[in-house]
Amino acid sequence: MDIGIHNVTKRFGAFAALDNVDLEVRSGELVALLGPSGSGKTTLLRIIAGLEWPEQGRILFGGEDASERSVRERNVGFVFQHYALFRHLSVFENVAFGLRVRPRASRLRESELRERVERLLDLIQLRSIADRYPSQLSGGQRQRVALARALAIEPRVLLLDEPFGALDAKVRKELRRWLRNLHDNIHVTSVFVTHDQEEALEVADRVVVMDEGRIEQIGAPQDVYEEPATAFVHAFIGESIIIPVTVEKGAVLHAGKPTSLGAPDVQTGPARLFIRPYDVGIGMPVNAALQGTVQRLHGIGAARRVEILLADSDQTIEVDVPRAHEVTAGQRVGIVPLRYRVFADG
Amino acid sequence: MALANTILQRRNARAGPHEDGDEVRREPAAVRFLIVALAVAFLVVFLVLPLITVFQQAFMHGLWPYLAALVEPDAVAAIRLTLVVAAISVSLNLLFGLVAAWAIAKFDFPGKSVLITLIDLPFSVSPVIAGLVFVLLFGAQGYFGAFLQAHDIQILFALPGLVLATVFVTFPFVARELIPLMQEQGTQDEEAAISLGASGLQTFFRVTLPNVKWALLYGVLLCNARAMGEFGAVSVVSGHIRGETNTMPLHIEILYNEYQFTAAFAVASLLALLALVTLIAKVLLERRAAAE
Numbered sequence: 001m002d003i004g005i006h007n008v009t010k011r012f013g014a015f016a017a018l019d020n021v022d023l024e025v026r027s028g029e030l031v032a033l034l035g036p037s038g039s040g041k042t043t044l045l046r047i048i049a050g051l052e053w054p055e056q057g058r059i060l061f062g063g064e065d066a067s068e069r070s071v072r073e074r075n076v077g078f079v080f081q082h083y084a085l086f087r088h089l090s091v092f093e094n095v096a097f098g099l100r101v102r103p104r105a106s107r108l109r110e111s112e113l114r115e116r117v118e119r120l121l122d123l124i125q126l127r128s129i130a131d132r133y134p135s136q137l138s139g140g141q142r143q144r145v146a147l148a149r150a151l152a153i154e155p156r157v158l159l160l161d162e163p164f165g166a167l168d169a170k171v172r173k174e175l176r177r178w179l180r181n182l183h184d185n186i187h188v189t190s191v192f193v194t195h196d197q198e199e200a201l202e203v204a205d206r207v208v209v210m211d212e213g214r215i216e217q218i219g220a221p222q223d224v225y226e227e228p229a230t231a232f233v234h235a236f237i238g239e240s241i242i243i244p245v246t247v248e249k250g251a252v253l254h255a256g257k258p259t260s261l262g263a264p265d266v267q268t269g270p271a272r273l274f275i276r277p278y279d280v281g282i283g284m285p286v287n288a289a290l291q292g293t294v295q296r297l298h299g300i301g302a303a304r305r306v307e308i309l310l311a312d313s314d315q316t317i318e319v320d321v322p323r324a325h326e327v328t329a330g331q332r333v334g335i336v337p338l339r340y341r342v343f344a345d346g
Numbered sequence: 347m348a349l350a351n352t353i354l355q356r357r358n359a360r361a362g363p364h365e366d367g368d369e370v371r372r373e374p375a376a377v378r379f380l381i382v383a384l385a386v387a388f389l390v391v392f393l394v395l396p397l398i399t400v401f402q403q404a405f406m407h408g409l410w411p412y413l414a415a416l417v418e419p420d421a422v423a424a425i426r427l428t429l430v431v432a433a434i435s436v437s438l439n440l441l442f443g444l445v446a447a448w449a450i451a452k453f454d455f456p457g458k459s460v461l462i463t464l465i466d467l468p469f470s471v472s473p474v475i476a477g478l479v480f481v482l483l484f485g486a487q488g489y490f491g492a493f494l495q496a497h498d499i500q501i502l503f504a505l506p507g508l509v510l511a512t513v514f515v516t517f518p519f520v521a522r523e524l525i526p527l528m529q530e531q532g533t534q535d536e537e538a539a540i541s542l543g544a545s546g547l548q549t550f551f552r553v554t555l556p557n558v559k560w561a562l563l564y565g566v567l568l569c570n571a572r573a574m575g576e577f578g579a580v581s582v583v584s585g586h587i588r589g590e591t592n593t594m595p596l597h598i599e600i601l602y603n604e605y606q607f608t609a610a611f612a613v614a615s616l617l618a619l620l621a622l623v624t625l626i627a628k629v630l631l632e633r634r635a636a637a638e
Contacts, residue, residue, distance in 0.1 A: 049541060050541075051537055051541070070540075071537075071540050071541050072540050072541070072543055072544070072545070075543075076541060077541070078537070078538065078541040080534050080537070080538060082534065084534035084535050084537070084538040085538075086535060086538075086539075086552075086553055086556075087557065087638075088556040088557065088559075088638070097539070097542050097544070097552075098542035098543050098544075101539070101542065101543055101544040101545070101548045101552065102543060135638075149538075149542065150541075150542075152542075153542055153543055
């Protein structure tokens with residue numbers, strides 16, 4: 001079931017949680033909504049579910065307008081950040097809940113219901129603890145029960161709100177790999193919200209990067225990292241060195257001096273230069289794009305972290321330099337960005 | 347003293363060098379003994395002694411006068427009336443409290459804070475005033491007095507008046523227990539239930555109600571204790587007709603004023619027993635709730 005989101009706007013008082021958002025989720029796809037808190041990603045997920053209503057815009061399920069349908073009628077599986085398991089019901093009854101509340105006419109026979117629930121408990125590998133109560137489960141187990149409960153109603157769409165947010169780092173890694181495998185097996189169209197870029201890039205087919213109620217970029221995990229469309233995406237995903245510059249007729253100036261870097265597509269005016277810390281060559285000061293003085297070296301591993309104070313400014317940048325490369329503190333160096341991007345301010 | 351000293355020594359033995367900040371709280375044993383003794387003395391004088399006195403007075407002339415006071419027709423009528431009034435008021439307040447708490451905790455609407463304040467009103471208003479309000483409304487000279495007389499409806503000096511006064515006074519108990527718990531639990535469970543296809547009623551009975559059942563029982567328990575013991579408001583609207591509109595507290599007062607101490611305390615002992623049962627039930631409830 002593909003999902004269409006058209007011109008969706010949602011305000012909370014004067015604050016625009018979502019500002020004219022358009023998004024197509026293809027059938028069977030696993031999409032991540034990634035952004036900092038307050039970026040509107042959870043609001044968008046809740047609007048898709050029908051738990052929240054947009055001021056403007058439409059939600060289409062399989063080309064059919066779902067905007068007027070309540071959450072009850074949309075047949076979505078929603079997994080809450082804090083699981084929202086029913087504490088007075090056992091694991092089995094939690095998973096069975098959606099089947100038990102069906103209208104009498106479509107209710108399953110007890111034997112069919114047991115069969116379906118047990119199959120789901122096998123899927124989440126928790127059949128052995130079907131009689132336990134939520135308070136007796138670990139965080140990871142609770143999350144899997146919440147997932148099985150959402151899947152029990154055979155949803156057309158699976159929506160997950162920060163599914164791993166409340167788990168510790170190790171469990172989180174295991175569980176997201178497990179979710180990816182699960183999705184590869186059952187192919188239900190899924191959207192999950194996260195503020196963790198690593199999680200989004202590892203699990204999702206496509207990543208939707210959001211900020212301040214707007215979509216900044218939609219793309220494959222590699223694309224949003226390697227081809228960031230906006231300054232926000234570059235800064236938000238992965239590490240970035242960010243240097244304020246000015247652009248004049250396609251040439252980049254730092255502290256008023258020419259840098260030999262070009263930005264032909266950027267209009268004249270204040271801008272920012274974005275470089276990944278490992279995309280920097282260190283060489284002789286002469287003819288380098290930028291100059292600076294090495295302040296400190298630290299770090300273990302293949303590359304050393306070098307702190308460089310830029311000439312003609314009080315900004316210190318951190319670059320990764322291969323261990324074999326000779327650098328010493330106090331040395332004046334030239335900085336040559338191997339790959340960079342320039343985004344106009346504003 | 348010896349015990350206090352041992353505890354002090356043990357604490358000293360356990361305290362590491364970096365726990366010096368604890369030193370401030372370490373009172374001399376004598377001071378601590380004094381504080382504990384004061385607290386215990388206070389408890390005995392204000393809570394235990396009165397309770398013992400009630401039973402002592404009730405059984406002063408032996409078991410037979412005690413039982414006679416309880417089976418006397420006016421006493422039986424008072425006990426029955428108290429049970430009826432409490433049963434109706436508690437049921438009504440169970441319903442009102444649940445609905446009010448549900449509305450306040452699960453929804454946002456204008457005037458919500460006003461509603462919360464209004465729920466607390468019966469706690470801050472003297473019960474006598476509560477009773478007088480109903481006299482002003484339903485009395486012969488009251489707003490609805492002429493209408494009620496014309497249609498031959500008796501509210502004051504009858505069961506409806508007693509129930510109204512009791513409902514008013516005991517209104518906050520159930521709602522007050524539920525509101526903080528429901529607010530803490532939020533609406534995620536309900537949202538989960540609805541997204542799984544449950545209707546509003548199914549969500550309420552299968553999710554919301556089970557989530558608050560212990561707090562609800564606790565509120566009902568307190569509400570019931572207060573309903574049976576209410577004096578002020580009921581006294582104003584009752585009319586004190588013996589065998590007809592006297593509840594237990596009113597009956598006790600009349601007996602007491604007529605110097606029938608044994609009979610007064612015999613009936614009083616029933617109310618005291620109710621208090622004890624309430625306390626025990628409260629402890630059991632808290633244990634059950636904690637166990638879940």
